[in-house]
Amino acid sequence: MAEGGNRAGYLLLAPTLAVMALALAAPLGLLALYSLTATTGPVLEGGATYSQYADVLGRAGYRALFWRSLGISALVTAVTVALAYPMAYFVAFQAGRWKFAWLIALTIPFWTSYLLRVFAWKIILGYGGVINSALLSLHLVSQPVGALLYNPFSVVVTLTHAWAAFAILPIYVSLEKIDRALLEAATDLGDGPVRRFLRITLPLSMPGVIGAAILIFVPTTGDYVTPTLVGGPQGSMIANVIAMQFERIGNWPLGAALALASMAAVGVTAALFVAAARAATQAIK
């Protein structure tokens, strides 16, 4: 294409880039700036300092918080992907002419309000909630079970439910793309169903698995709603502590440093995971 044509192409991109520069690049740049400011509070003044980062990295409480958030999200990711894989496999290979109906049925629950999907679990797991009131009226317990809500367990259950579609769809797409002739060839050459799955289906669907894992791990690590509603003190996560710095505590620079540190932690963990998953895929092949 001619040079003039390319200029038109860049002109078409310009508005999107301008808006994304304003709504994405500028805020993130400012966040970095705030994380290095010496004064607390919303005013940007005073010299640069690394003290917030020293705080974030140095305090045992924050380190524990980061590990817990990453741990909860990693567990959620693993459980969600593991539960979704057979589901996606069923739709891709065995749903037959009901494939499209299954896909619609699987996505519908995810179009309710996210807040209410999370809140539903508070109703279900709560002290006076659905499970407890059902157990009581069936005389299976004499008093409500308190251990169901406000702990890392309830956070994991809730997030596993809330993000299921983000695992099912990418895995389904990658399974759907697999050339069926490869599977027939493996059978013809003497592979049993298990060996065929491990050598062909699983490696070829790994891009979907990796995509699903990233799509779930990144947002769940920074989720605010779920730990706030069902987490309790033992289940609180990074987002709660970041939000606190901007609300009650009013230490904006520390909040900014926590936010950037969590972004970095999520990014590094996700990158390591992708590298490991690719290596593992190569190894099975």
Added chain:
Amino acid sequence: MKSLRAYALAYLAFLYLPVLFLPLFSFNNSRFIAFPFTGFTTRWYSALFADDAMLHALGNSLEVGAVTALLSTLLGLLAAKAVTQYRLRGTGALLGFVSLPLFIPDIVLGIALLLLLGAIGFPLSLAGVALGHASLCVPFALTVLIARFEGFDRNLEEASADLGEGAWMTFWRVTFPLVLPGIAASLLLTFITSFDEFLLAYFLSGTEATLPVYIWGQLRFPDRLPMVLALGALILVASVALVVLAEWARNLGVAPGKKSIGA
């Protein structure tokens, strides 16, 4: 295999049961969300529609959703045309940059935008929420529209040019109708994303609540819960209607064997 089918049905039940508690208890004649049921009522729905704060928040959400949908779809449309129809240097890096919101936790984006609005002295308002939502939604719009642009035959545009149409008329008479299903799907997808988004709105909306921010405020009051469940049930019904519309639009003009689903 029978066992896999049983697993699929059990999984489906796991996905639906919590969500179905919303409509179920919204018709229960008790302030407490617990078994056993005490009777059928529609009073929570009447209370909901008598609640001015809810109606106001609904209006705000519709407004923000509409602005977000139009803005992000327009930006996605221009960028998708640039990316698919010109061979530009640095396209990969640009797409990476624009997709960044998918890889950043919302809480980080929310407070970063809060800092920006504070720094430039822009008051917290629905406009700020719409800006934040647009940055979240542009990657979705772009994905849907790039797929649509890649799916159609460039020869049609060239034929139009050869037959003497200018660039503008070619766009309106050839490109636009071909991309229209993608545009409709993108509008609906970005609208629903904005309509359901809580965290950015929570930080950026100031005194004007959107619907999720309003719901969040109600969750603290046990007395208000049945009404919130009624609202949730209505949102579920409306969203399903919209999603079915979006899927229908997305698959218009696509060969029957190529039906697909999802964002």
